[in-house]
Structure formats: structure tokens, C-alpha cells
Amino acid sequence: MSSERGPSDKGRPGTSTSRSENPVWRLYTEYGVARRYAALGAVATILGRLFGLIPAFIIGLAVDAIFLTERPYTLPLVPQVLIPGTGVGQLYFSIAILLGATAAGAVASWVEDWGWSVFAQRIQRNLRVDAYERLQSLELAYFTRHRTGDLMSVLNNDVNALETFLEDGLSATLWILTTIAGIGIILVGLNLPLTAVTLLPIPLLAAFTLIFTRVIAPRYLSIREEIGDLNSRLENNVSGIEVIKSEGAEQFETERVAAASDEYLSANLSAIKVRITYFPGLNIIAGAGFAITFLVGGLWVLDQPVIGLTGTLTPGEFVTFVIYAQQFLWPILRLGDVVDDYERAKAAGSRVQGVLSRDPAVSDRPDASALEVTNGAVTYDDVRFAYSRETVLSEIDFAVEGGTTVGVVGPTGAGKSTLLKLLPRLYDVDDGAVRIDGQDVREVTLQSLRKSIGYVSQEPFLFYGTVAENIRYGTFDATKDDIEEAARRAQAHEFIENLPSEYDTLVGERGVKLSGGQRQRLALARTMLKDPAILVLDEATSAVDTETEAIIQDRLAEFAANRTTFVIAHRLSTVRTADRILVLDDGRVVEDGTHEALLETDGLYANFWRVQTGDIASLPQEFLERALRRQAVVELADEETEERSE
Numbered sequence: 001m002s003s004e005r006g007p008s009d010k011g012r013p014g015t016s017t018s019r020s021e022n023p024v025w026r027l028y029t030e031y032g033v034a035r036r037y038a039a040l041g042a043v044a045t046i047l048g049r050l051f052g053l054i055p056a057f058i059i060g061l062a063v064d065a066i067f068l069t070e071r072p073y074t075l076p077l078v079p080q081v082l083i084p085g086t087g088v089g090q091l092y093f094s095i096a097i098l099l100g101a102t103a104a105g106a107v108a109s110w111v112e113d114w115g116w117s118v119f120a121q122r123i124q125r126n127l128r129v130d131a132y133e134r135l136q137s138l139e140l141a142y143f144t145r146h147r148t149g150d151l152m153s154v155l156n157n158d159v160n161a162l163e164t165f166l167e168d169g170l171s172a173t174l175w176i177l178t179t180i181a182g183i184g185i186i187l188v189g190l191n192l193p194l195t196a197v198t199l200l201p202i203p204l205l206a207a208f209t210l211i212f213t214r215v216i217a218p219r220y221l222s223i224r225e226e227i228g229d230l231n232s233r234l235e236n237n238v239s240g241i242e243v244i245k246s247e248g249a250e251q252f253e254t255e256r257v258a259a260a261s262d263e264y265l266s267a268n269l270s271a272i273k274v275r276i277t278y279f280p281g282l283n284i285i286a287g288a289g290f291a292i293t294f295l296v297g298g299l300w301v302l303d304q305p306v307i308g309l310t311g312t313l314t315p316g317e318f319v320t321f322v323i324y325a326q327q328f329l330w331p332i333l334r335l336g337d338v339v340d341d342y343e344r345a346k347a348a349g350s351r352v353q354g355v356l357s358r359d360p361a362v363s364d365r366p367d368a369s370a371l372e373v374t375n376g377a378v379t380y381d382d383v384r385f386a387y388s389r390e391t392v393l394s395e396i397d398f399a400v401e402g403g404t405t406v407g408v409v410g411p412t413g414a415g416k417s418t419l420l421k422l423l424p425r426l427y428d429v430d431d432g433a434v435r436i437d438g439q440d441v442r443e444v445t446l447q448s449l450r451k452s453i454g455y456v457s458q459e460p461f462l463f464y465g466t467v468a469e470n471i472r473y474g475t476f477d478a479t480k481d482d483i484e485e486a487a488r489r490a491q492a493h494e495f496i497e498n499l500p501s502e503y504d505t506l507v508g509e510r511g512v513k514l515s516g517g518q519r520q521r522l523a524l525a526r527t528m529l530k531d532p533a534i535l536v537l538d539e540a541t542s543a544v545d546t547e548t549e550a551i552i553q554d555r556l557a558e559f560a561a562n563r564t565t566f567v568i569a570h571r572l573s574t575v576r577t578a579d580r581i582l583v584l585d586d587g588r589v590v591e592d593g594t595h596e597a598l599l600e601t602d603g604l605y606a607n608f609w610r611v612q613t614g615d616i617a618s619l620p621q622e623f624l625e626r627a628l629r630r631q632a633v634v635e636l637a638d639e640e641t642e643e644r645s646e
């Protein structure tokens with residue numbers, strides 16, 4: 001877990017992957033499920049290219065055989081009886097072959113596009129689902145370290161960039177290779193010495209391309225990262241629009257979005273500068289190479305061969321050669337595009353691979369068995385925990401009998417929520433162990449553990465959907481009656497009945513149409529429906545008014561009667577009747593007992609009680625001073641966390 005926590009990765013997903021492995025190739029080999037479509041596309045690409053080679057050959061032959069009568073009209077693999085004997089007949093015959101080759105090329109092109117597109121689209125679909133699945137299996141700490149927008153950018157932009165390369169890049173690569181091999185063989189067959197001249201610029205082109213990839217690779221990676229940053233900023237602002245408006249921070253935020261857009265712009269411009277230099281450079285080298293071939297061949301046809309060249313070169317052969325030579329250089333130029341697309345895909349692939357190759361820090365052990373809850377006894381055995389460097393919990397050592405209701409109180413930042421997040425393994429302890437009925441939570445399956453624990457947080461999240469769907473979330477087979485019953489127990493039925501479509505009312509993204517107290521009651525209903533053996537209520541009723549809380553308390557007492565229940569609360573009236581109250585201070589349990597016993601102890605709890613009953617005058621001075629000091633420490637810790645996530 002410790003390696004997960006370093007602030008060095010700047011909270012960017014995927015940056016931890018080794019850059020040396022080829023992420024595009026790895027993804028291709030791991031996602032070859034649609035390979036038969038790729039094979040279809042590949043065959044069509046090769047055939048299409050071969051059909052495309054026919055016209056130049058026929059044109060050269062026609063020039064020599066029909067117009068200049070320099071050589072006979074013969075075609076490889078075609079019996080001579082099929083070839084007309086007259087010049088005009090041979091002309092029609094040539095045109096028929098040209099049209100046939102064009103039609104066959106068009107069919108091949110259709111099949112090629114279909115094959116490669118289906119292949120790439122399927123990979124894209126599978127890759128996105130897998131990346132999402134892996135992402136959601138990662139521990140909570142990963143999500144607090146990475147910004148939502150950045151993760152969205154991996155799942156969307158980066159996966160799409162890979163799809164683009166797989167759709168166009170792979171077919172183009174094959175097209176290029178087929179063209180180079182096909183034309184290369186023909187050129188050698190036509191005229192070996194002139195082929196050698198045509199090949200002269202190749203090493204130069206290769207060297208130039210190599211330099212290009214070296215220079216552009218880091219630039220493309222930085223573009224992907226800047227997209228992530230920009231997405232994070234936009235996502236953050238749309239989510240926080242209420243605060244932006246209420247603080248009148250529109251101008252400030254516009255400037256921040258402009259700054260993030262500037263970063264993205266300059267990353268793009270930096271890559272564009274390299275790219276736009278590369279393509280003309282390639283053109284110049286290829287163009288110069290072609291000019292040399294044309295010059296050497298032309299002189300040869302004019303019977304002035306360059307030193308070392310012997311034999312004759314007919315005009316028709318020269319025409320065929322020149323057309324092929326030019327076709328030979330096109331794919332090399334197109335190689336530039338492919339290399340460019342590939343470099344982008346590699347940058348995107350390393351980020352997607354970064355997510356896919358990350359092992360969840362909190363996961364099932366190979367020998368994990370299902371949790372068996374008999375009593376619901378919970379034990380914390382000398383537990384220590386830290387989110388990063390600072391220890392948040394230490395020497396936590398207590399045992400709770402099954403069926404007990406335990407209040408957890410303490411000043412803000414004392415570690416109350418953290419303490420109970422260790423129970424369903426939202427985080428794992430650094431030392432010690434948390435046990436349920438004697439079973440270490442790390443040794444049971446996460447599925448069974450989390451099924452047994454109902455966790456209601458202070459700020460429950462509602463999914464976009466109906467009220468009923470939100471209550472049913474996690475207990476997907478619940479009936480309408482079950483849902484209603486749970487809502488009644490959570491004191492939510494009455495307000496739901498007053499909603500426009502009752503249980504079918506859509507609650508907006510994050511349930512914005514509902515008040516905080518209403519959302520809390522829906523979350524309570526969700527947990528009651530789940531009917532877990534152990535219940536954790538983390539300030540679960542803090543947003544409801546005291547009158548409603550009293551009614552919920554009453555229902556909760558009934559619900560909690562036979563199950564182990566932890567109740568975190570600042571409002572001490574919420575935990576007053578608990579069987580036992582743990583008082584946390586600075587990550588340690590400092591007091592432990594019933595409400596009455598703790599009042600008698602006259603310690604921290606008793607002082608909290610004085611504050612809440614308005615008996616402030618009798619508070620010791622030392623308590624007030626400590627509260628001030630604690631507040632400063634919490635604020636400092638919050639600032640540090642913010643700085644780290646920046």
C-alpha cells in the first residue's frame with residue numbers, strides 16, 4: 001500500500017506504468033477477441049493492394065506492345081489464347097482489365113473497412129468495460145488521489161485514441177507493407193539497378209522518422225495528461241456550480257479554465273510544431289529521391305545511361321517503373337501518418353494500461369472464504385492506520401459483543417469515520433487486525449464482508465434514477481413492497497409520497513432535487529432493505545431536523561436491536577442511549593463506557609455534553625484551548641491533503 005501513496009505521480013492515472021513495454025501491442029494481444037475481423041480486413045487489404053498494382057503494369061505494357069510495338073503483349077498467369085491478336089483488341093482488353101481491377105479494388109476496400117472497423121470497435125468496447133471494471137476494483141485511496149475528470153479522460157479520450165489507431169493505423173500499416181513488398185518485387189523484376197536508385201532515400205527516411213518518434217513521444221504523453229487536467233477542472237466546476245455561483249467566483253473559474261486550456265493548447269502546439277516539420281521533411285526526401293530515379297531512368301531511355309548501367313530500358317518499362325516508383329514512395333510518406341497515430345495511441349495506451357495493470361491494494365486473498373456472521377462481535381486488535389505519512393489511528397484496541405449499539409464520538413478529525421471505514425475494508429489497517437466473529441476482515445471475501453455491513457455515510461450518494469431504484473440499489477431483487485417497507489422504517493415514505501411521481505420520481509444527478517435530510521433517509525432505507533448483520537451509521541441523521549431524528553431513532557432502535565451497530569455522531573443525543581460509547585481523540589480511544597459512566601468520569605465526553613447542554617460556563621479553560629489547537633491542526637492537515645492532490 002505504501003508505494004500507492006507517494007505524491008510523486010501527481011495524481012495522474014497510468015503514469016506509474018513502465019514506458020519501456022509497448023502498451024499498444026500489449027493491448028492488441030490481450031484484446032484479440034475480434035481477431036477474425038482483423039484477419040478479414042487484412043486479407044482484403046492485401047488483395048486490394050494487389051488489385052491496385054495492376055493498372056500501372058497494364059499501362060506500361062500497352063504503351064510498349066500496342067503503341068510502340070517494342071515487346072509482345074503477354075501477361076503472367078494469363079494463357080496467350082485469351083489475349084486478342086490485334087492492337088485495338090488489346091486496347092479493349094487492357095481497358096477491361098483496368099475496369100475489372102478497379103471494381104475488385106472497390107469491393108476489397110469495402111470488406112477491408114468493415115473488417116478493421118468491427119475489429120477496432122469491439123476492442124474499444126471490451127477495453128472500456130475492462131478498464132472500468134479494473135478501476136472500480138481499485139481501493140478507495142486510488143480515487144481520492146486521482147481526479148474524476150482525469151479518470152474519465154482515460155476511460156473516454158484515451159480508449160478512443162486507441163480505437164482510432166487500431167481502426168486506421170493497423171490497416172494502413174498492412175497496406176504500406178503490402179505495397180512496399182509488392183512493388184519492391186515488381187521493381188526488382190523490372191530493373192534491378194534502377195530499383196537500387198529508387199531505394200536510396202529509404203535509410204534517410206527511416207532515420208528522419210526515428211528522430212521524429214523520439215521527439216514527439218513525450219509531447220503526445222503530455223497532451224494526454226493535459227486533457228486529463230482540463231477534464232478534471234471542467235468536471236470539478238460543473239459539480240461545484242452552486243458554490244461558484246454563491247461565491248460569485250465565475251470570473252475566477254473562467255480564468256482557471258482558461259489557464260488549463262492554455263496548458264492544453266501549448267502542449268498541442270508543441271507537438272504540432274514537430275509534426276508539421278516532419279511531413280514536409282518526408283516529402284522533400286521522398287521527392288528528391290523520386291527526381292533522382294526519374295533523371296537516371298530518363299537518361300537511360302535516351303541512351304545516355306549513368307555510369308555502371310548497361311542494357312536497354314524501353315519507354316513503356318520506364319513509364320511502369322516511374323509509376324511504381326512513385327507508388328513506392330507514397331506508402332513511405334503515409335508511414336509518417338501511421339507513426340504519428342501510433343505515437344498518440346502509445347501515449348493513450350500507456351495511460352489505459354496504467355489502470356489495467358494496477359493491482360487493487362484491497363482485494364480478496366487467494367484463499368479467502370465467505371464471512372460467517374454468528375453473533376456480529378467486532379474486535380479491533382491493536383490497530384494502527386495512516387492515509388499517508390501521518391498516523392491517523394493508533395493503539396485501537398477494543399471488543400464489541402454482537403448485538404451491541406456502540407456510539408463513537410470525538411472532536412472533528414479524531415478519526416471516527418476512518419475507524420469504521422476499516423470495518424468493510426474501504427481501507428486496510430497498517431498494523432493489527434479488525435475481526436468480525438473472530439475472522440480477520442482481510443481473510444474473508446470482500447463480497448461477503450460488504451454484504452454483511454450496512455454503511456450509511458453523512459453525505460449519501462444517489463444515482464440518477466428513480467427513488468425506488470435508489471432504495472433498491474444493492475438489493476436488486478427487492479419487491480415494491482419491500483422497498484416501501486424500508487422507506488417507512490427510515491421515515492422516508494411520507495416525503496416520497498409527496499413527490500410528483502412518488503417512488504418513480506427521478507432524483508437528479510446526486511439527488512440534487514432532494515434535501516440533505518431526505519437523501520439521508522433514502523440512504524437509510526437502502527441500508528434497511530439490505531438488512532445487514534452489522535450497521536455503521538456515520539453521521540447518518542445529521543442533516544435531519546431533531547424532531548425527525550427522534551422518530552428515526554425510534555425506528556432505528558428497533559432495527560438495531562439484534563444487530564451490532566456503530567453510530568458516529570456529533571449530536572450526543574443521538575448516542576446517549578447506546579450500550580457503550582467510545583470517545584476518540586487524536587486517533588486513540590480515550591474513554592469508553594455508557595453515557596452515565598462517562599459523565600461520571602468527567603473527561604472529554606463530559607465536556608462535550610456540557611457544550612451541547614449549553615453549560616459552557618463550567619467548561620475547563622484547558623478544554624477550550626485544546627479545541628482551538630485541534631482546529632488549527634485539522635485545518636493544516638486539510639491544507640496538506642489539498643496540496644498533495646494538486
Ligand SMILES: Nc1ncnc2c1ncn2[C@@H]1O[C@H](COP(=O)(O)OP(=O)(O)OP(=O)(O)O)[C@@H](O)[C@H]1O
Nearest residue numbers: 144387392411412413414415416417418419637638
Ligand atoms: N481520504 C483521506 N486521505 C487522507 N487523509 C484523510 C482522508 N480522510 C480523512 N483523512 C484525515 O484523517 C483524519 C481523520 O479523519 P476522519 O474523517 O476519520 O475524522 P472524523 O473524526 O470522522 O472527523 P469528522 O468528525 O470531522 O467527520 C483527519 O486528519 C483527516 O484530515
